[in-house]
Amino acid sequence: MQDAPFLIAGAGIGGLTTALALGRAGYPCLVIEQRTQIEDVGAGLQLSPNASRILIDLGLEPILTRFAATPERLQIQEGASGETLSSMTLGATMMQRFGAPYWSIHRADLQTTLLDAVRGLGNVRLIFGRKVSTIVKNDDAGVVVTCSSATQSEDVACRALIGADGLWSNVADLIGTKTSPEFLGYQAWRGLVPIKHWPAHLPTTESRLWLGPKAHIVHYPIRRGGAINIVAVTSDTDNRPGWAHPGEREKILTRFREWAPDVKAALAAVPEWSVWSLFDRRERTQWGDKSVTLLGDAAHPVLPFLAQGAALAIEDAATLAQEIAKSPDHPAEAFRRYEMQRRPRATKIQDAARANGQAYHMRWPLSVARNLVLRRSDLSKRYDWIYSFKNNEN
């Protein structure tokens, strides 16, 4: 199946970055996406230098800088008192330290940019409205998968299959690497505020993180400062799997009524909320089998407390393309090398995100110790190991 394409299940950030990296390197790809279009979910993403560097290497800087904001700093505040606990300069400092920017961007802007770049390649085909439903055959020579929609299904022969199909990955189930998604009791409330409705006294060029008992809030600019993205994560037993659900404004305002006036002003400015239940997954027993591998959330979902899930998927794509280039006729070998390289880093980041979640939501008296540590710590040094990632060097 030498001339057959690499089949990528899922046109999320991981799948599209993989298609772009492989397509640019001359390998034919077929991307199968179950949705009929990319949805404009009201949500932002922070993209640290480990991820922005890769997107820049893929030639996307001129377009992404039209959409991204470059926050000047991240400031951490105590939710009730509003006291500043710590801060880290981003902006020019990130460029100096890591040679790449720290961006914040609307998820749909990033996905559309990736999609346009992929569509510009002659060797990548995209099919929306189909899902990878079954693996008919999988050996070292290639894979045959069944792709289906509500009305039809067909078998497709491919050189190899890359499961970039997210947290609820069907490809992972098909290769038998099952772990149950775990609801850890977190709800993420997300909203966007057009800058003209953002309270004038609140920062527009910074990321701000507010910590309090059983909740935290983060807000940062996107769309070159034209809007503010806000995420409030609460510890909550209400568990609604899947994509976003509409959130009740009164419920969130009541939940944070004891917090600092700036927090309440920020929340009150949000016109519409979406709510997501956050699910985790323990380490998968395997990421691949013969000519199949997993990538992004399908392999290693990351709780959003470190803003690294999409970044890791982008890193995965770069490493996968690099390993395929070393043995394009033997994807199974490339996949095993890729998995060996990526697993330790992904596991470490998953663990760090879980730990951040616990620290962010601490209650008194543990929060006193946390605040003391934050006041004394140099955040940028703490995250050096994450932001300094470069392909070929890890």
Ligand SMILES: Cc1cc2nc3c(=O)[nH]c(=O)nc-3n(C[C@H](O)[C@H](O)[C@H](O)COP(=O)(O)OP(=O)(O)OC[C@H]3O[C@@H](n4cnc5c(N)ncnc54)[C@H](O)[C@@H]3O)c2cc1C
């Ligand atoms: C509240 C919140 C905030 C976050 N903030 C950040 C942040 O600031 N920075 C960051 O780096 N990350 C962040 N993340 C994490 C990030 O959103 C994810 O890690 C990232 O989107 C994963 O990308 P992916 O391509 O692996 O999966 P997904 O984005 O889930 O894409 C998977 C795609 O596969 C498709 N699919 C599923 N099954 C099939 C099938 N059988 N066949 C075909 N297609 C299929 C799906 O429709 C979907 O389009 C955040 C997450 C949350 C919940």
